[in-house]
Amino acid sequence: MEDNNIIEVRGLCKSFGSLQVLNDISTDFKEKQVVSIIGPSGGGKSTFLRCLNLLETPSSGEIIFHDVDLCSKKIDINVHRQKIGMVFQHFNLFNNMNVMKNLTIAPIKINGKSKEEAEEKAMTFLKRMGLEDKVNSYPSQLSGGQKQRIAIVRSLMMEPEVMLFDEPTSALDPEMIGEVLDVIKQLALDGMTMIIVTHEMRFAREVSNRILFLDGGRIDEDRTAAEFFDDPHSPRLISFLKKVL
Amino acid sequence: MGFFEQIVAILQQYTPFFLDGIKNTLIIAALSVVLGAVFGTLMAIMRMCKIKPLRWLATAYIEFVRGTPLMVQLMFIFYGLPMVGITFPDVPWIPNFSRFMAGIVAMSINSCAYVAEVIRSGIQAVDDGQMEAARSIGFKYGQSMKLVILPQAIRNILPALGNEFVTVIKESSIVSVIGISDLMYSTNGVIAITYRSLPCLAIAAILYFILTFTGSRLIAVLEKRMKHGRQ
Numbered sequence: 262m263e264d265n266n267i268i269e270v271r272g273l274c275k276s277f278g279s280l281q282v283l284n285d286i287s288t289d290f291k292e293k294q295v296v297s298i299i300g301p302s303g304g305g306k307s308t309f310l311r312c313l314n315l316l317e318t319p320s321s322g323e324i325i326f327h328d329v330d331l332c333s334k335k336i337d338i339n340v341h342r343q344k345i346g347m348v349f350q351h352f353n354l355f356n357n358m359n360v361m362k363n364l365t366i367a368p369i370k371i372n373g374k375s376k377e378e379a380e381e382k383a384m385t386f387l388k389r390m391g392l393e394d395k396v397n398s399y400p401s402q403l404s405g406g407q408k409q410r411i412a413i414v415r416s417l418m419m420e421p422e423v424m425l426f427d428e429p430t431s432a433l434d435p436e437m438i439g440e441v442l443d444v445i446k447q448l449a450l451d452g453m454t455m456i457i458v459t460h461e462m463r464f465a466r467e468v469s470n471r472i473l474f475l476d477g478g479r480i481d482e483d484r485t486a487a488e489f490f491d492d493p494h495s496p497r498l499i500s501f502l503k504k505v506l
Numbered sequence: 507m508g509f510f511e512q513i514v515a516i517l518q519q520y521t522p523f524f525l526d527g528i529k530n531t532l533i534i535a536a537l538s539v540v541l542g543a544v545f546g547t548l549m550a551i552m553r554m555c556k557i558k559p560l561r562w563l564a565t566a567y568i569e570f571v572r573g574t575p576l577m578v579q580l581m582f583i584f585y586g587l588p589m590v591g592i593t594f595p596d597v598p599w600i601p602n603f604s605r606f607m608a609g610i611v612a613m614s615i616n617s618c619a620y621v622a623e624v625i626r627s628g629i630q631a632v633d634d635g636q637m638e639a640a641r642s643i644g645f646k647y648g649q650s651m652k653l654v655i656l657p658q659a660i661r662n663i664l665p666a667l668g669n670e671f672v673t674v675i676k677e678s679s680i681v682s683v684i685g686i687s688d689l690m691y692s693t694n695g696v697i698a699i700t701y702r703s704l705p706c707l708a709i710a711a712i713l714y715f716i717l718t719f720t721g722s723r724l725i726a727v728l729e730k731r732m733k734h735g736r737q
């Protein structure tokens with residue numbers, strides 16, 4: 262076992278009823294690495310990502326986060342989830358709270374931070390993104406791109422050790438995709454460990470250390486970003502790339 | 507004497523009867539909805555909980571109550587409770603207290619089932635993503651419910667609960683058959699004295715309409731307020 266593995270997946274299987282969606286997946290995610298997951302619709306990408314923070318309960322296998330098996334019944338999953346940020350396709354900002362409340366509620370209620378401290382930190386993030394004028398807005402008053410950037414900040418407020426992104430730009434109008442991808446690229450430069458499910462091929466190539474091809478519940482290809490696109494081995498990846506590029 | 511003159515004449519003489527009926531109708535409706543809301547909430551929680559027997563029990567209760575006539579339920583309570591030894595004592599300050607209670611119990615049992623469905627669908631109408639986001643950030647299930655889901659569900663639930671109150675006002679007219687002096691009972695009383703059924707029924711209809719229309723207007727105002735509060 263290498264020291265700088267942040268998440269290790271061992272023999273992960275997941276079925277919904279009789280439908281086997283993940284089929285014996287094993288892989289590691291290292292600190293400060295960006296790994297993208299690409300694959301056809303229904304291939305199990307979301308399910309895989311959601312298993313990593315136990316939003317879906319794996320049918321069998323282990324998810325080891327810092328030497329702790331998250332699937333174990335003995336651990337308090339809530340404690341570990343604080344350190345695993347997640348960004349959703351549909352943003353999922355808390356609709357009953359304004360931006361400031363969205364950002365500060367978890368640090369205040371979970372980590373016991375003071376309101377002042379949490380708000381100051383939130384303001385710093387918002388200013389960096391040029392969203393400080395939205396601090397009192399409600400999610401319904403924001404554009405998709407703004408919502409997603411706020412959602413990313415909401416995760417960052419908990420100082421996560423790894424961030425999971427499930428198609429963070431798929432629900433956005435084309436002109437807003439760039440602003441969200443820029444934030445993620447900046448996070449990569451800052452050394453954030455990230456696992457990103459995406460359909461943005463150029464972005465994946467640019468930002469990732471590694472890319473996984475997930476199809477039929479298996480990792481069919483696991484390569485560096487350049488190799489993944491320039492020298493694919495798996496026939497299914499080759500035909501997939503032909504379709505999307 | 508024309509129809510409207512008759513109505514005016516009846517009102518001149520019997521307004522206190524009608525007012526007394528309105529008072530009792532409102533008391534019955536309010537108590538039934540409050541009790542229905544309290545027990546309906548418990549029922550909704552049972553229906554959504556993880557313990558299968560509880561869930562099954564709640565589902566059976568809700569389906570059964572919603573699938574049988576209120577009239578039958580009322581009779582069942584009125585004749586059935588004394589048979590199993592449950593009687594309500596007569597109290598001096600409310601005449602016919604035991605009948606009154608039977609009516610309220612039956613209406614509450616009925617309302618409880620509808621309220622439980624209102625609450626359940628109000629909670630389920632909140633996007634799943636809200637719960638997922640709350641859980642993924644590290645909130646426990648209870649915290650997520652309290653901080654994120656319920657504040658949003660309440661916006662769906664309160665107006666529907668208001669509608670339930672309006673429905674209960676109308677449906678409560680049925681308790682007059684067991685001799686509770688609600689608005690319908692008073693109306694029948696006045697008919698018995700005056701032998702003028704149509705004008706009396708017209709008065710009753712108008713009074714019921716005033717109650718329910720005022721109720722639904724109040725709900726509409728409340729609903730608007732809540733929308734503004736959010737933005």
Ligand SMILES: Nc1ncnc2c1ncn2[C@@H]1O[C@H](COP(=O)(O)OP(=O)(O)OP(=O)(O)O)[C@@H](O)[C@H]1O
Binds near residue numbers: 277305
């Ligand atoms: N909660 C669920 N219950 C039953 N089946 C599910 C559930 N979630 C996902 N599935 C099924 O599992 C399979 C994989 O779904 P998943 O969402 O992981 O795919 P995906 O790779 O993320 O696809 P997409 O690119 O469309 O988002 C699909 O066939 C889907 O229908």
Ligand SMILES: [Mg+2]
Binds near residue numbers: 306307308427428
């Ligand atoms: Mg998906």
